[in-house]
Amino acid sequence: MARNLELEDQIGQSGDAATYLVYADWLIEREDPRGELIALEVALEQDPRNVPLAAARDALLERHSLEWLGELAGRPGVRWTWKRGFVDAATIVTTTGTTHAAMYEAIRGLPTASLLRELTFGFIDSDQPEIEERRTRSWQSATDALARHGMARSLRRLVYDDGRERAAELGTLAGLYPQATSLESFEITTKTWARRCALGSMDLGAIVLPALRELKVRSSAFRLENLESLTAALWPRLERLTLRFSGLDCEPRDLISLIDALPPTLRHLSINPGYGVSDPVLFHELVLALARSRLVRQLATLDLSYSCFSDDDAAIILENPDPFRHLEVLDLSETNLNLGTVRRLRAEVDRVVARWGGVIERP
Numbered sequence: 001m002a003r004n005l006e007l008e009d010q011i012g013q014s015g016d017a018a019t020y021l022v023y024a025d026w027l028i029e030r031e032d033p034r035g036e037l038i039a040l041e042v043a044l045e046q047d048p049r050n051v052p053l054a055a056a057r058d059a060l061l062e063r064h065s066l067e068w069l070g071e072l073a074g075r076p077g078v079r080w081t082w083k084r085g086f087v088d089a090a091t092i093v094t095t096t097g098t099t100h101a102a103m104y105e106a107i108r109g110l111p112t113a114s115l116l117r118e119l120t121f122g123f124i125d126s127d128q129p130e131i132e133e134r135r136t137r138s139w140q141s142a143t144d145a146l147a148r149h150g151m152a153r154s155l156r157r158l159v160y161d162d163g164r165e166r167a168a169e170l171g172t173l174a175g176l177y178p179q180a181t182s183l184e185s186f187e188i189t190t191k192t193w194a195r196r197c198a199l200g201s202m203d204l205g206a207i208v209l210p211a212l213r214e215l216k217v218r219s220s221a222f223r224l225e226n227l228e229s230l231t232a233a234l235w236p237r238l239e240r241l242t243l244r245f246s247g248l249d250c251e252p253r254d255l256i257s258l259i260d261a262l263p264p265t266l267r268h269l270s271i272n273p274g275y276g277v278s279d280p281v282l283f284h285e286l287v288l289a290l291a292r293s294r295l296v297r298q299l300a301t302l303d304l305s306y307s308c309f310s311d312d313d314a315a316i317i318l319e320n321p322d323p324f325r326h327l328e329v330l331d332l333s334e335t336n337l338n339l340g341t342v343r344r345l346r347a348e349v350d351r352v353v354a355r356w357g358g359v360i361e362r363p
Helices: 005-014 017-029 034-046 051-063 065-072 097-108 129-134 140-149 224-231 252-261 280-292 311-319 339-348
Strands: 078-083 086-094 118-123 157-161 185-190 214-219 240-245 268-272 301-303 329-331
Touching: 005 017, 017 034, 034 051, 034 078, 051 065, 065 097, 086 097, 097 118, 097 140, 224 252, 252 280, 280 311, 311 339
Parallel strands: 086 118, 118 157, 157 185, 185 214, 214 240, 240 268, 268 301, 301 329
Antiparallel strands: 078 086
């Protein structure tokens, strides 16, 4: 398979279609069919309903899948998204954590994945539940593989998602950060919510993510030390933060420390430190801290949905609405508010979103 590292580097920096087409011409001159694939996919972007172009693209992918994807071609548990002749996104979904590492190592060896932008690690349930129950579902081997084999400089989004009822252990992320200097979006979901509060290993470590713009954490394995990691994190470009966790054993001062430590770049905050459980005292202190903080004044959206937010919490906003009036969205959906309180809130903060069971309450 022909490669031009200089052109790949230019594509990684500019990302414009013209540079891809220069690469396509270079490959076609060397009779490499991937040049035709690049040209077809660029043409399809301009004319996405062109059936002959799509059929020609699909035929090329099928004909050359072994050459372009190696041992992973047609392998169950790996899904691909192509963009302009390169693998743009890959999802590795397995029943055992060790396979994550082997598959990622294979991906890192693919020239077609040299511009990979999105990577997802997930799990599927075994067709032998009695065996699956005895396994420890963990992403540690995936993290270790990322640390050992490195990340493509183009990688911008990384997702860990257990996907089903049984939670997976995250393990420790300490070895990940030195390789993740270009990562812009990171999502961790290990969920059982209210029905089953699984305890799993979860060590976020000393977070250093200089390019990160978005972090989402949804977990029932979240602990005080994880909150402390977020409080001490170095992420000077962070714009979006979603924290949904249940069973957190912490004091109000721990949440207040996090609120005070979030960077001035943050514009969108979604937080619930007691998802699926009743922790009204802790949540009340959180709302008080937000009302008093400089953070809420810099936010565009504040999402407190699916929480124990109550009329007592709303009273904090009603008594001092000024810090909240500028918000583009204040999401209080699926909370313990009554409709009268929602209407009083809307009289002060007119962009309140409130819905129950998918039905939006309107003034």
